[in-house]
Ligand SMILES: *[C@@H]1O[C@H](CO)[C@@H](O)[C@H](O)[C@H]1NC(C)=O
Ligand SMILES: *[C@@H]1O[C@H](CO)[C@@H](O)[C@H](O)[C@H]1NC(C)=O
Ligand SMILES: *[C@@H]1O[C@H](CO)[C@@H](O)[C@H](O)[C@H]1NC(C)=O
Ligand SMILES: *[C@@H]1O[C@H](CO)[C@@H](O)[C@H](O)[C@H]1NC(C)=O
Ligand SMILES: *[C@@H]1O[C@H](CO)[C@@H](O)[C@H](O)[C@H]1NC(C)=O
């Protein structure tokens with residue numbers, strides 16, 4: 001605790017992508033461990049009112065979190081992780097490195113005390129520990145411990161091997177700042193004073209033991225330090241027009257986001273170091289990434305809830321759904337897994353304002369902000385305040401959205417009064433906004449039942465309240481009554497009942513007799529079939 005420090009890629013000089021000499025680049029074809037990519041969360045404990053271990057266990061289970069990274073090997077936390085059925089990277093804190101690195105016997109004792117009870121060595125112990133992270137960002141956080149870092153890693157790996165546990169990899173999370181000139185990625189290389197003393201022997205150890213290269217990787221800091229070179233959208237995984245995308249002049253690869261550019265910079269640095277000729281490069285495991293939701297207004301302008309929601313939601317989608325790999329190592333097989341920094345706001349951490357505001361939740365499990373995480377198998381999607389909403393999916397086709405809205409307000413019998421002209425949610429007057437309201441009205445009317453926000457792919461569940469201005473969405477806590485109708489202060493207009501909504505007029509130029517007729521037919525069909533799940 002307390003020795004963690006993030007970012008600090010002060011040495012990572014950011015150059016605009018310039019046309020420079022051509023490098024011939026081999027394509028990394030190695031798979032990232034062969035397993036499915038996953039997203040985990042880091043759990044720091046500098047928190048005033050942290051959930052008790054048993055509450056933590058049910059919280060992890062409710063949020064479908066199956067991978068966590070701890071910064072030590074606290075048995076109470078490991079027991080909570082075990083009873084949630086999840087797995088954990090355990091850590092050796094930087095201030096224990098000296099003892100472990102200077103005495104193999106101490107390292108062996110650490111393994112038998114900390115790891116064995118959670119390594120599944122016999123039927124009465126759970127298999128919780130997925131990896132050991134030795135130290136954290138040692139080159140920047142505690143450079144004086146660098147001489148003992150490799151010895152500590154080797155001693156711990158040897159002790160694990162002696163206990164027949166060589167399947168548990170041992171590595172050390174490096175700060176991204178060990179990579180120099182990361183942009184464009186094709187020119188990256190490791191800090192020369194660390195390359196031979198630390199990185200090369202580390203890579204040899206990793207290759208020898210099939211362990212991943214662990215990196216803490218923060219597009220947020222890259223953005224902060226770029227002096228305007230990096231567009232914020234690029235850091236947040238938001239699509240940019242092709243003309244604004246970053247193009248690596250040496251490879252002509254397009255980078256749609258900074259995260260992938262950072263991963264490729266690491267790949268190039270590994271290849272240029274050539275520490276393990278002939279061996280495939282190690283898979284990269286992102287042991288920390290994230291975005292602060294609050295910071296100093298002047299010094300940390302990008303630390304907002306909106307940006308944090310966007311970054312972390314898009315990261316989850318990137319790793320769990322899209323799985324593009326990176327431009328240099330494309331494909332789901334090469335997709336790196338990542339741990340979001342961090343699960344809880346660590347209010348006790350000193351430093352800049354943002355330092356205490358990286359969490360997805362407060363220590364008691366209340367969300368700091370609500371993620372957009374549809375389609376991630378329920379991962380982090382359980383709104384502990386029991387609020388979720390259904391809106392038009394970002395990437396859904398407009399025609400599909402319109403058709404689904406017509407269904408929701410018609411046969412679906414959602415109360416669409418509030419999006420009629422003159423009502424609270426009429427503005428903004430566009431298909432997506434209206435459909436979002438209609439989808440949500442249907443979703444809430446079905447008690448947020450599983451599948452009631454599908455709409456043939458046009459809907460997505462969000463835990464962010466889409467209410468705005470005077471438009472309160474069904475289910476909003478602002479409404480004070482989750483079953484009430486939205487459209488704030490439509491007061492004199494009584495909300496229409498199910499029959500009323502069945503004759504809801506089709507909007508946006510489709511109010512012709514044919515569609516009304518079709519809709520009527522559909523309503524009849526639905527009444528007959530009841531509970532038809534065609535759309536949802
Ligand atoms: C390389 O790493 C060393 C040790 O951490 C550090 O002192 C030095 O400033 C780094 N060099 C550059 C160019 O950042
Ligand atoms: C959300 O969490 C609550 C409380 O732990 C649990 O009862 C509920 O089943 C969870 N919902 C989903 C959809 O996982
Ligand atoms: C199982 O392994 C643990 C950890 O090594 C040990 O403490 C315990 O005695 C073992 N139990 C059995 C039944 O062998
Ligand atoms: C090591 O583990 C393997 C299976 O993982 C088992 O077959 C073997 O007996 C174990 N050896 C020792 C010495 O525990
Ligand atoms: C690789 O592992 C073997 C045994 O597992 C060990 O003898 C050797 O020293 C290791 N090499 C490196 C470079 O770590």
Ligand SMILES: *[C@@H]1O[C@H](CO)[C@@H](O)[C@H](O)[C@H]1NC(C)=O
Nearest residue numbers: 479480481482483484485495
């Ligand atoms: C919410 O509305 C329902 C009926 O629509 C009513 O039965 C319930 O008492 C209301 N709850 C609150 C807190 O107003």
Ligand SMILES: *[C@@H]1O[C@H](CO)[C@@H](O)[C@H](O)[C@H]1NC(C)=O
Nearest residue numbers: 470472478479488489490491
């Ligand atoms: C609704 O209208 C009443 C009276 O005009 C007002 O006091 C109240 O704040 C309004 N509520 C909302 C949510 O706008």
